[in-house]
Amino acid sequence: MKRAMLLFAFAVTLIAACGTGEATDLLGLYIGGAMGGSTVRVDQSLAGTPNDVTERHTGWKAMVGIRPLSMLGAELEYLDFGNPSYTGGPATGVVDSKAVALSGLLYAPIPLPVFDLYGKLGVARLQTDVNGHEYGLFCPVGLPTCGTIAVSRHDTGVGYGAGVQFKFAAVAVRAEYERVNTSSSSPDMFSLGLTWTF
Secondary structure (H helix, E strand, O other), X not given: OHHHHHHHHHHHHHHHHHXXXXXXXXXXXXXXXXXXXXXXXXXXXXXXXXXXXXXXXXXXXXXXXXXXXXXXXXXXXXXXXXXXXXXXXXXXXXXXXXXXXXXXEEEOOOOOOOEXXXXXXXXXXXXXXXXXXXXXXXXXXXXXXOEEEEEEEEEEEEEEEEEEEEEEOOEEEEEEEEEEEOOOEOOEEEEEEEEEEO
């Protein structure tokens, strides 16, 4: 995850350094950020609960992208789905879910220069950290918890989503839904954000 963050920071710095060039030379490069409501889903085997954990939280993301053609683009994102707490059966804890995603974007051929409708599909590297405690009837007297839950898992899965955006010169306002699916977790997010095209 640290390497991905360094790569993201390098890409944003490179784009900012190129900001004095003409837009035609930058192939539609843009940066942006968004915030919204997320749902974190974790398999019961990671959370120590009898059922899967599903909790809502506030999430955010940062992105850098390119749109060399009117209908095609690509985007690198860092997504933070939040860190909600949970309680289930004999366990309670906190889930922290983050991802780095690389996606291709397909824009609908709508003849309105200020409006875009798009879908996205790609690959995502998801990090899920679970920290908590297990409770039980057989805990020693005076000790309310019997065990500690400390899990850090990395999974590669499919990332997908869809969105709309309204463009005002170099600035665009986005509303977007996206989800990451892996074998042990599948967080998603509805977000509202801004992008700046160089």
